[in-house]
Amino acid sequence: MSDAFVQLSDVTLMYGKSVAVPDLNLSIREGELICLLGPSGCGKTTTMRAIAGLLDPASGSIHIDGRDVTRVPANKRGIGLVFQSYALFPHLNAFENVAFGLRLQKLPEAEIRERTEAGLATVGLKGYDKRKPAEMSGGQQQRLALARSLVMKPKVLLLDEPLSNLDARLRLEMRTELQRVQKETGVTMVFVTHDQAEALALADRIVLMKEGKIEQLGTPADLYARPETAFAAEFMGFENIFRVEGSKVVTDSGTLELGFAPASPLLAWRPDGVSVGSGPHQGRVLATSFAGAHREYVLDTPLGPVKADAAIELPEVAIGETLAFDLPEATARPLSA
Amino acid sequence: MNTSSRLLANWVILGLTLTFLIGPFLIIILAGASDTSYLAFPPEGLTLRWYLKVFTVESFRASFLLSMALAVFGTLAALLLGVPAAYALNRYALPGAETVRTVVAAPIIVPGIIVGLALLRYLVVPTGVTVTLALFMAHTALVLPYAVRVVSSSMHNLRADMEEAAVLLGCSRFQAFTKVVLPNIRGGVLAAFILGFVTSFNQVPVSLFLSGPGVRTLPIDMLAYMEITFDPSVAALSALLAFMSLAIVFVAERLLGFSRYV
Amino acid sequence: MFRNTREGLALALPAAIFSTLLFLVPVGILLSEAFRFEGGWSLQGYIDFFATPLNRTVFLRTLKLGALVAGTAAVIGYAAAFCIVNLGPRARGTVFGMVVLPLMISPVARTYAWIVILGRTGIVNEAITGLGLSDTPLRLLFTETAVFLGLLQLFLPLMIISLVSAMENIPRDVIPAARVLGASWLAVFFKVILPLTKEGLVIGGTLVFTGSLTAYITPAILGGSKVLMLETLLYQRVNVSNDFVSASVIAMILIVMSFSANLLLKKIASARS
Incomplete structure (x- = not known):
């Protein structure tokens, strides 16, 4: 497992008294776009939240870039997350949303300005600085949420069903956009979705999950052609x-x-x-x-x-x-x- | 019925209802201006002396200041207790959340006069706590349910993932609250303050038993004054208080659409 | 992240403890007083209370006035709410605002107006003597009617607000549909509007009823010692005769009424969601 950039070892995740994910082992390589795929309730979002530090594992360990982060709080992990709802700050304009994390680091104003503008430009939102989230379309909000995470130069960027709130045309557009951003920045991405077409189109590797366990892991071509179980086969059409x-x-x-x-x-x-x-x-x-x-x-x-x-x-x-x-x-x- | 006569009937009914609800205020305003030493309506001659006299009555001045202080500090204290409680009730899956909710809402259910009496008998008398402090605590508790309810409802639409996003961007939990939650519930907190202020300022029953020499809230003082004096100054004061409430509510409505929080 | 129970309790408990110490404990002790008798526990306090004719009269009068005010408010409330709902959006906002505003104004001020209207030199008596209907002014203050009017004016807005929000939820075309099907306006009211606004009526009715029951200022100013209600009786018992057992009984009656009304409201609210 020498090439593992993110390593989950025997991770058990609980919600209250019920086990959501038992004994999960998963390694993610640096710079890859990995997709957690499965129906709702399969543990994919739970797993993602554990990587982010929003949920503490009941047992097991999580390593990122060689460092044990199991007990590192979410605000010190250096991980980006694009929420399904985007979770933009409604009281701040686009610029301030993107600059939010940079300001917390108390960077010099000039650097904040420069990085924020670059971030907005990366996602194609140049000139939208003064808009409030409520004044932006769904696609623009999505880009803004992406920029807000990217400017922090996260080690890993997590995306929770980021395309599910967009209409069909925008969804296709954002797919290519995400791929472009990933190639440009080289950031390791973990993408959560229940849409197999999305997973097949985007991912370097797909982790198909069922009831908290990994059902099958492989490249899209692999999974598409050679599902191993009835569940995987059904998901692959x-x-x-x-x-x-x-x-x-x-x-x-x-x-x-x-x-x-x-x-x-x-x-x-x-x-x-x-x-x-x-x-x-x-x-x-x-x-x-x-x-x-x-x-x-x-x-x-x-x-x-x-x-x-x-x-x-x-x-x-x-x-x-x-x-x-x-x-x-x-x-x-x-x-x- | 044709449309125009229906419209007419509509406005007649509304006119009568509104006259019943609002008319008394107009009457009070004029009664306070009557140039008589007794209450009269229609006013016999018009004067502003009763309106001016209100400001010179020593006990009114003292009780106004007390009521003001109770309303401001009682409401602030209620918000200090209520905002964290509202936050916790919205964000955490607390065991006994329902109990906490019921206990905090209790002051609305229990009639104020009983609370005042109970505090007098079992707090002020045995512990020697001053009446002023007891009043302050009673008003705080009285406003607490409103504070929790109004702040809760403005927090209700605030998704938890916004705070998670803030934390992932480097905020501590406390910073996430001050930088993300608070700016977004500011309107609700202000609305709660105004509602609490008005409720506390107008409150009578709680303060009824909690009064002592020189310690009386304004409404209680008015009740006492009208028992001995029958001049129009209470009418004048009532009119002034009505104007004050209206001004507060009007400004609040203009500033933050107050009515959607109530 | 928000599953840390200890953190949540730390935030919620100060408010709960404050309310418990300042409300539940003192009020609980007060309520227990009526059950204490010669060192033991008994219902003697309640038996004595209801054995006194004046107490019975006040108890029944309070219930009667509460019911009357709630009933009258319902009738006026339906008419007013129906008219408000039929207004255009702008007029509706203004009228609704005028209905709500009085709630923000000091009840002392609101009640005092009735002294001006009903007093010996008030507007009604001026009119009566002016028209020569009577030589001497009528005694209108310190009557049940005065208390009734004061309470109605105080609490009518609550009924109108409840009914307006109930009527806003009636699907748009239901009433025209009923009319087209041949229902008279009376039938429309009883068969369509009433069943669809039942909840609003119960909510408004409960608020007005408990409000009237637990009002102090209105009976104090407009009823005085001639027309006592439970709250003014309680005040008298404590201040005039130092009778805390009666006070405790009255407190229990008021709390039980208020609490059951609150339970009813909660039940309606939860049945709806």
Whole structure:
């Protein structure tokens, strides 16, 4: 673990008497953008708060840049956090929001001015110094919160669902913005989200969490192509997940013969991994929708509903009619139980 | 009913109600200006002498100063106790928070006259605490529930993560409070001060038993004065007090939209 | 970060301790006095209190006036609140402000006005003698009517405020919808407005009722010793006859009433959220 910049060792986090995160081990490399991904309540925000020092671990230790910070209070840790709500100071204008931390360090006025203006410029808010947060749009508030953390030159910058309050277009814009800022500043970023598309697009590595534990850790490409559990597969868009019995897949509603005998207890297919138009099985079309590059079908099969994407060149099959399909071995992803 | 007659009916009802609520003040203002040595309305002749006399009555001057001091310092003390309590009740998951809330709100529920009597009998008499000090403490306690309630409601919309942000930027917990929380609840604290001041200044029942030689709040002094003298000076003083309250509330409303805190 | 209970208690406890020592303890001792009798505990204080005809009269009169004031305030309050809600936003703010303002003014000043109105040389008597309806001025002060009017003027704003905020929550088109469906205005009131503003009515009613019950200044100035109410009776018992047992009984009655009203309000408030 020599390359670990942030190291969490056997960290247990409690809320009152209930354990939110048991025995977590995680190392983060310097300069990487790591994403904590998972549904709400999975412990990702809790973990982030522990790194920031807003929550003391019940046991275990946290090291940052080689130093044990487990007992170092939040205001002495040198960590930046961009809150989901931005947590801007409503009584201060943009300039003073960004200068807030610098002023606490009692830096010379000229340096405060210079660094604050540079910070505002970095996030594209040049000329907005005098605006109060309430007079800024959601995207601008987001940039302001980012600038406020960045000017402190934090060792680690934590971001708690920073894009969740923005509309779809702004969200895409801010994604590239965040990547640009990270490349420019080289700051180590820990990004918390429940949106897998966001995680896949942004992260160097993804930590998928479930019920306080790490379910799987890997690069986006890794996680996307090779989820290891049903939970990971579901999160990565494998919408058809079935139990395996011999050479059959099984659900509570019925079975289907595969024609091959997998070794894993579970198999999963993405909708685009299900072949449609030909195959040994028949399904009745329950729903169909046009999705640009392909057509999405929900088929009623002996297994229950199966989601399948058909190439747009294939003629549309109406609801109620039957469609041939196959669950091919080539696109099947074996999962552990 | 057509629209115009409905509108008329609307204003007639409102006019009557407002006359009932506000009319008495107009009557008092004029009654205080009556050029008679007894109370008369409509006033017989107009004079300002009763309005001027109010300022020369020694006991009024003393009791006005006492009421002023009680209202200012009692409210300040209540804020000193109430702001931290309101903060704690909003920010911490305290065991027994409900009990704390109930205890702090008790002064609103218990009629003032009982509090005054209880303090006289079980604080002033046995411990020899001066009546003035007992009055001060009683007024502090009386204002405390308002202080906690008004400050709480202005703190309610203040998200805790703002303080966390301040701490991560290097503030101590105390600095986070003074640099981030306090500037944002300033309006609420001011509103609480004004509400507390008015409540304390106008308060009668608590002070009823807590009076001694030379120690009387202004409203109590007025009650005593009107029992022996029947001249229009009490009307004049009442009118002046009404103006004072109105001026305070008006300025407060202009400055900070006072009414949204009450 | 905010889970440090000790820190939270350190901030909240001074206020709680202050209130406990200054309120709960002395008031508790005062309340216990009526139960102490010849060195032991008994209900004798209460039995004696209610055995006295004057005390019974005052007790019933206080309840009666409280109920009358609350009832009248409700009737006027509904009319006024309905009119206020129907105003445009600007006029509404002004009128509402005029309703609230009296609450900020000294109750002594507010009550004193009624002496000017109802006194021997007051406006009503001037009118009566002036019109030749009576040769001698009528005794209007120190009557239940005077106390009633004083209390009504004092507490009506509380009822109007409660009802206005209740009516503001009535969905916009409900009343026109009821009218279109053929309801008379009377039916609209009883079948639509009343059920939808029930909470506001209970809140306003409780505030006015307990306010009237525990008012001191108004009965003292306008009722005097002729029309005693519980608070003025308490004052008399203590100051004139040094009778702390009666004072303790009256205190208990007032606190029980005030406390149950507060519980009721809390229940309504929590049922709503």
